Amino acid sequence: MDVTAIIMAAGQGTRMKSNHAKVSHKILGKPMIRWVVDAAIASGAGRVVVVVGSHSDEVRAILADAYSGEHAAAIECVEQTERLGTGHAVRVALEAAGIDAGPVVVLNGDLPLIQASTIRSFAETVADGSHAAAVLTFTPPEPFGYGRIQLAADGSVERIVEQKDCTPEQAAQLLECNAGCYAFDGALLAAHIGEVTCDNAQSEYYLPDMVEILKSHGHAVTISHCNDYRDGLGVNSRMQLAEVTDIARGRINDRLMTEGVTFIDPAQAWIGPDAQIGRDTVVWPQTHLIGRCHVGEDCQLGPNTRLTDTVAGDRCVIDETVAVEAVLADDVECGPRAYLRPGTHMLDGSKAGTHVEIKKSTIGKGSKVPHLSYIGDTQMGAGVNVGAGSITCNYDGKNKHATTIGDRTFIGSDTMMVAPVNIGADAITGASSCITHDVPAGALAIERSDQRIVKHYTELRRARL
Template identity: 80%
Template sequence: MDVTAIIMAAGEGTRMKSNHAKVSHKILGKPMICWVVDAALSAGCSRVVVVVGSHADEVRALLSGSYPADAPIECVEQAERLGTGHAVRVALEATGIDAGPVVVLNGDLPLIQAQTVRSFARTVSADEAAAAVLTMTPPDPFGYGRIELDADGAVARIVEQKDCTPEQAATLTECNAGCYAFDGAQLAAHIGEIGCDNAQGEYYLPDMLEILRRAGEAVTIYHCDDYRDGLGVNSRAQLAELTAVARDRVNARLMAEGVTFIDPAQAWIGPDAKVGRDTVVWPQTHLIGACEVGEDCQLGPNTRLTDTRVGDRCSLDETVAIEAVVEDDVTCGPRAYLRPGTHLLDRAHVGTHVEIKKSTIGEGSKVPHLSYIGDTTMGADVNVGAGSITCNYDGKNKHATVIGDRTFIGSDTMMVAPVHIGSDAITGAGGTITKDVPDGALAIERTEQRIVEGYTERRRARL
């Protein structure tokens, strides 16, 4: 089934009170528009057309940065925002779509699922209906247009909330989710018949339903099994509400796959994250982007991973990691910071108040406390004493530090890069290492300690 998805993303989103496009706001670290695009692609849509308008460049950049260049996604600009009907007409004219099922989705509908999109498209793929409305029955239908059906179950009309009589408000529980599916040929043939004879002077896509009915075509509904698929975001409060729903869906899926959550309401796992069985997720844990976590790990509390890969049997306590790779049996934290380019090999340990940047920490090596390691290649079974720093930046360029296997770095050692410290070497505490250290050598750099007897008494006498 060759399905086209048209995603509406041109609106101002004024109720968000934002300087950014509404569809760029994130749920679980992922922009809303990407949730909808992902649902369309996962549903098998062969073409995804995103209609941009307000903040068009921002939305384009967001999509190009989120998907490969060969993804079947294209943007069409609605230069004048003249309503939803006009947006679809602009999309059709720009792309030449005139056949196959066309589903029109809203870019602020982040909870819609691929199966819903797939089934919705099928309602117009068997030549039985020219159009379908996505409907739902939310617990509180106030604010939604109500669907009135005729005796055959086809759509008779949509009654907007402001036009509902008390009886209609009480009896019409089927609500319009604002998404539509069309037979592409019928849509292309009749889209030009939508008029703008209304108070706003806009072209409304729902008018297509009546146009098709007058043409003798069938118009039906597709009911969401989960009403939350049809919930949109128009305010910051709704953004928070739908984030909580998305969180619960993701966490429920992971628990069904064998992941333990100490408190599912206090863990925010992005939809693209993968977590292995028997891993325990503690409160205030965030997994953002394409994170992969292995089995039997302990994540958190207070841990945030972004685009990071973690192996098996790791413990990350109060750890922030961004674009890092953590192999098996690694321990981090509390209060560890792994910056982009960090690679912790098997059994490595990064401890309290330690920052690692663009460095490889070798197998079994330890950086236990209060240290900064940057632009460093570290061998196996190295022990870095507290307060040690690689001085990798000269004010203009970054320089590399190399530390060999089984070397002991004494506490408060400053390693001024570029510098090479060999294997089985030792640096004395408090040293500033500016020259290469051979294998098996001891490097000591200290000034002579001077003792001034009676200094305290003489000082007090002067005060």
């Protein structure tokens, strides 16, 4: 089934009261438009055509940044320079992308909860040629505001009754609501889209008019009902954005719990849709996983932890930690209050402790940076211990420089390592030393002033006051 998905993302989204495109707003760290594109790709759509308009550069940038390789070829953007309604947007997409055959599903870019299985079954309703079009329907708990579907005796669509035209009797009886998405036989859509007119109060071309147009040509139109009404919930305001985020969070956490992950309080954990967590891992409250995170088995995440595009192995303890584009091997311990910046690679059994910041550095097997230290642009060997308050001085105001610390080296507390500098294996630096030259393997490096004692100083000072 060679399906084309057209995703409507040209609207301004005025009710969001935002300086950004509506579809750029994030749900669990992922832009709304990407939720719909990903669902379309997962459903098997061979082409995904995104209609952009308002803030088009922003939407294009989101898609270009997110999709590469095999998916990049399947996704294309089409500009709707004049926003003249949904019917006009589809016509622009058909002409620009040369779509004239196969099932075509038209989806809204503000429908982030729609699932791949829903899109797949939606497309199948028009795939065998028995129907020219299908309307995606759902039955929300509160149907007010949605167009209602009136069915004929044979189950086909008789008409769509908009909310403003609903009588009290229709509002009470017609509970099948229009989700605003349509599936079409591509050839029939291309043949008749030009018949949609703008003869209405808003002078816009409305895609729902295709239902009546296709019926007038003797073609059948049916419905495709969402098994989960939440698939049809759109986002038009900040309140709806929060509501949809809550539903998405619940769906993801429920799935992870069925896969063997423990949540201390599922309502206080925000796991993104592209994150993976292994079985027997425990997720504590106020834990956030954003982007493509992968956490192994038997880990402890949180409380108060935020991981972004970070990989962690098995049996890691990540407590009150912020990690961005970091890689943690097995049995790594972080926090509380650790900050792992991009390029951090912590090998098996290593530790980044309390108030420790690490950037673009490798921490060797079993090495420990227990507290109050900054390690940047450093290659650290195995079995190293870094004393409290130690810093790699990697920036000279213009360039970054590297530090190398050999295996089993002991860095005394409050050591300043002024890069570029190499400290050999099994070396020791004395506490409060400023290391500006290379230290040979097995050597002791001490740099400090001689201690001076002034006896009876307090008594003498008081006498002068």
